[in-house]
Amino acid sequence: MRKTIFVVVVAVVAAALVPAVSAQAATTATVVSPKRPLNVRAGAAVWTTSLRTLPNGAGVSIECQVKGQLIDQGPVRVTDQWDRLTDGTYVSDAWVRRAPGVPLPACQPATAQAAHATPTTAGAVASGAIPLKTRGGPGRTAAILGALPNGTALNIACQQRGEVIIGTMRTTDQWDRLDTGAYVADAYVNRGVTPPACAASPAPASTPAVAPGTEAGRWVSPLPGFTARPGFRTPTNPNHVGVDLMSFVGTPIRAAAAGTVVEVVCNIEAGHSCDQVGSASVGGCGWYVKIQHAGGVSTLYCHMVHRGVVQPGQQVAAGQVIGYVGSSGNSSAPHLHFEVHVSTPPTTPGNAVDPLPFMRAHGAPIG
Ligand SMILES: [Zn+2]
Missing domain, CATH: 2.70.70.10 (Glucose Permease (Domain IIA))
Incomplete structure (x- = not known):
């Protein structure tokens, strides 16, 4: 008989604290667009609204980069990276010359939790080359409110059942209600944890057209x-x-x-x-x-x-x-x-x- 002593080690892992507001230093760069002015857009794709233009040689102040539409016509590089300027607008990085060896930070998902009574789940649009429509309800019959380009960060308040959508991430009848109140199909949302179910459905869920797992x-x-x-x-x-x-x-x-x-x-x-x-x-x-x-x-x-x-x-x-x-x-x-x-x-x-x-x-x- 041998006596064994078990020693239990409890490791305490401190959760990483993320600041609610990140103070990212802006990077200055130069627009290279000799033939026509460069469009400054509302999102990271050419189908988003052009808000203004910048002439060749104009200086821009870049806060961070997001993945968006692949641009292969620019004079500087072929890239799907878009530069978010300090005023929240976007230009394709294909048209921007920056100092070599200075990497730009990736834009962090919006951390607007402080403004909300309930925490939200972070996610990102994964719709490829087309923007993801935001709607007034959990189905494609609901009114279109807007469109979010691929890679857009989302704050998901909760999930609600609606129309089944076959998307890039999954086939599901779940729709994500954003902190803005608009809905997006969860089938096109890249996220980690599953958001909580919406407590009180503001609208009755439509009948799924196709049940998941069926023929x-x-x-x-x-x-x-x-x-x-x-x-x-x-x-x-x-x-x-x-x-x-x-x-x-x-x-x-x-x-x-x-x-x-x-x-x-x-x-x-x-x-x-x-x-x-x-x-x-x-x-x-x-x-x-x-x-x-x-x-x-x-x-x-x-x-x-x-x-x-x-x-x-x-x-x-x-x-x-x-x-x-x-x-x-x-x-x-x-x-x-x-x-x-x-x-x-x-x-x-x-x-x-x-x-x-x-x-x-x-x-x-x-x-
Ligand atoms: Zn082919």
């Missing part, structure tokens, strides 16, 4: 057994708003989720045919199919070997064959070019999101 919300790979290489909107190819899955001619292409076929189209440069092998010098995505899914999501499947085997208006199930891999249009080898768009219709280059994280978040990783 309508299930996602599958459009090309099982093949993987996509990263390639969404790269610095060298910023107009490539999808990913490519290399494959073989005749491999079945499947609907990534249930939905309605909205387009079965030959998209090709004049003088060429979608029914022959394309090339890198021919424009267009060849034979393609577009499907509209629940939650304002659309998917696009390009370069099919011949016309898709579905018709516009047809309902398809997740995994249903819609066409076959080919190399029609702007394609140098048989592959599927796959796009995911949010807040559709319509589909535009601006509302495309990277299919790799989107499909991973929806339980159907493709690369």
